[in-house]
Amino acid sequence: MKKSLILASGSPRRKELLTQLGYDFSIVQTDVEEKQSSVETPAEYVKRLSKDKALFSRDKHPSSLSLGCDTIVVFDDKVLEKPRNFSDSKQMLMTLSNQSHQVITAVTIASNGLVETVAVTTKVWFKTLSEQEIEQYWLTGEPQDKAGSYGIQGVGGRFVTRIEGSYHAVVGLPLYETDQLLKKHL
Incomplete structure (x- = not known):
């Protein structure tokens, strides 16, 4: 019997990207505290968050396959x-x-007896920003709910001079890695 898929995220960007992959899914909003512990590296932190979100959803819908995701911006x-x-x-x-910085997105799938996480790191370079550009950007409302205070897929994309890695991981869902996980377990 084919399992139903649940996206454990309220992000409209993740919903759009998962739809782009062609999967049918439902959405569950998660209630996971996003606070890094003093002993976690950034990579461990983002992997734990994606896992916690997938497990939260799995616990609510144990017969489904849950997909949890999280994205962080890391500088120095x-x-x-x-x-x-x-x-x-x-x-x-x-x-x-x-400067350049890293964006790490972790994706976890979870169902009964299964938890698997992959993380994708992308290096992003920014142009020099003026205080006026930053203030104008803030007024768009875009940076207010984004890790690192920018969205590459929106107005914030004008700050990015280049990337090395997965554009879609920076947006919030690495398409290739997510598709590979889902094909393996759906």
Whole structure:
């Protein structure tokens, strides 16, 4: 019997990307605290979050295959979370200005007796940003719910000079790796 697929994420970007892959799925909003412990590396942290989200969904729907995801932005081995306010956003974007950083997206699938996680790291380079550009960007509303305070798929894409790795992982769901996981277990 084929299992039903559940996306354990309320992200419209992940919904769009999973739809692009051609899968039928339902969505479950998760309630997972996103707080890095002092002993976790950024990669361990993002993998744990994706796993916690998949397990949360699996526990609610044990006969389904749950897909949990999380994306973080890392600069100088420090995780840049979603900004709390404009000041926080400005500080993050000034940090990323004229620098490269990493975006790590982890994807976990979970069902009874199965938990498998993959993580994809992409290197992203930013142009030099002015304070005026940052303020104008904040006013678009886009950076307010994004890790690292930007979205590559939206207005924030104008700051990116190049990437090395998976564009879709930066958006929030690495298509190739997700498809491989799902083909293996659906």
